[in-house]
Amino acid sequence: MRISRLLVKTLREAPSDAEVESHKLLLRAGYIQRLASGVQTYLPLGLKVLANISSIIRQELDAVGAQEMLMPVLQPLELWEESGRDKSFGEILPAFVVTGRGGKFVLGPTHEEVVTRTVSAIAESWRNLPVTVYQLQTKFRDEARPRFGLLRTRELLMCDAYSFDADKDSMAATYEVIRLAYNSIFSRLSLEVVPVEASSGAIGGDVNHEYMVPSSIGEDLFVSCTSCDYKANVEAAKGGKVDESDIEANLAEGLKNSQGVDNLEFYTPGSGSIAEIADQLSSHLGKLGSKGLIQALVGKDENGKDVVMLVPGSRSVVLPFGWKLYEEEDFDVSKRFIKGFIGPVGLEGVTIVADPLVSASPSVGWVVGGNKADTHIGGVFPRRDFNVDIWMSLAQVEDGDLCPICNSQVALRRSVEAAHTFQLGLTYSSKMEGATFLDKSGTSSQYWMGCYGIGVSRLMAVVAEANCDNKGLIWPKAIAPFLIHVIAIGGTKDEKVFQSAEKVVGELEDAGIEVLFDDREVSAGVAFNDADLIGIPWQLVIGAKGLAKGVFELKNRRNGEKEEHSLEDLAILIRDLLV
């Protein structure tokens, strides 16, 4: 490909709306272009990278027997009503409902419903199972806040695979096979990927893993144990073991400390936010700050029953599955809880659930909400001043917390979610009409399903972020848009140089190598800088100086090393590049 013919325009300065390095470079080097917030065009260079990533995914999934197909973007809304996800999928779905002649359609954010219907019409017998299908398809998700170019978008390219098995063990075996395929995919992309336990969100199912790429631009945090293999997304991570005897010991210690410490009423006017209270009571709390507060949140458990959740003020809460926090209108209806001033003392007729961290009181006692406006109470100890009905892990894990498996310390790492896999079990087959097959005994049985998603367009951003320097991108060979970038210094102006370059390009292309040929009449500096920016792994430079000696220069983009080769050695070079 000749650059003079390629639809590309490199920019010296990045558009001001780009924030992170990979996004700036992808824009400057002409890989992508923004059409609207979270909506990107892949320019020719960008599409080649995307196609190369896709091709690796195809090869590895095909290798484990998965079959590619292509399902529609437009999905009848009734399908989502059938699975109940028209309600549960949150706000991502409704924004992309379109009305056509055939009724209402969803611009598909994912394809569990469609694939279940598709496969169930064909795989009617246990003889057809197991079967795994996949597709590379554009998905639509109305993200509240698209971010960082390709990292979080409203329209994205995803590879989603779906497995159908006859029983639970078989499903687990398929899950394992896909895990191995995923490992191969990520290693071919030269990415460090850490599979972690995760929460299943709107997809459903029990076992699921996220494939995390540690990265400073990540929006997720995962917990990993410094001693054992425990790894989990903070959303799913459990705090240290909920150990009855530890809690009991903490409570007893608290009772001892509580002697001579009376409850104190504090006047705390304002919003009642943790930060504000900690500030107002700084003379009482001292160094403790928000760690000396108990945060009490009202919500409803999976049965809709009111619960008050207690965690230290310094922690965020991870809601148990199915639980919800009170909304404004719930506060208006119940009138019982004064937002910002809720506390466990004297609170009756509601289940009090507390994180084990609450059992260990500060020596001056906790500061808790006073259950009346502008009031907090200090010197509060659990058991003496209030009772906890259920102890369970509620607080988000932090660096240095204890591992739930081995009790060593855990560490948090920032990361990007590159893929997510789920053992769905019967989640969809039990809801969708006719998602059954006849088993060996001739009885109708539901599919055991799994689903597996890789964010393809996101991977392009992740790989770019992990492979760049201050001059530009540095693509791994496996997904680079071209393998080698040939520069003819002076372009067409120097006939001899240009002819040799053309000859070299021809030989490389004949050998099946993808070549980007800079044939422009630009100064050497411009050509070099553009080459570094675009980030093709090898640069082959042909100029008048070298030509006089019968040599060209070969530069490795990643380490910057340059070496001269005789033009006659091109065949050897070609052989080496192909390895």
Add this chain to the structure above:
RNA sequence: CGGGGAGUAGCGCAGCUUGGCAGCGCGCCUGCUUUGGGAGCAGGAGGCCGCGGGUUCAAAUCCCGCCUCCCCGACCA
């Protein structure tokens, strides 16, 4: 959805306070010179100053409304 910032040529920005010809750098086009790390000179093209309304003799500039984009948060693959 809450908080903050910004929309002026393809990209980066100035001009706005104090209303008076639409500017600068890069990029782009033509010519000449130059040619191994973002060349020089000369000549050019390119604008709904985000949109709509208002004030005024006169609005990029002042006032009102809206839209879009970015950041932080909430939410989410």
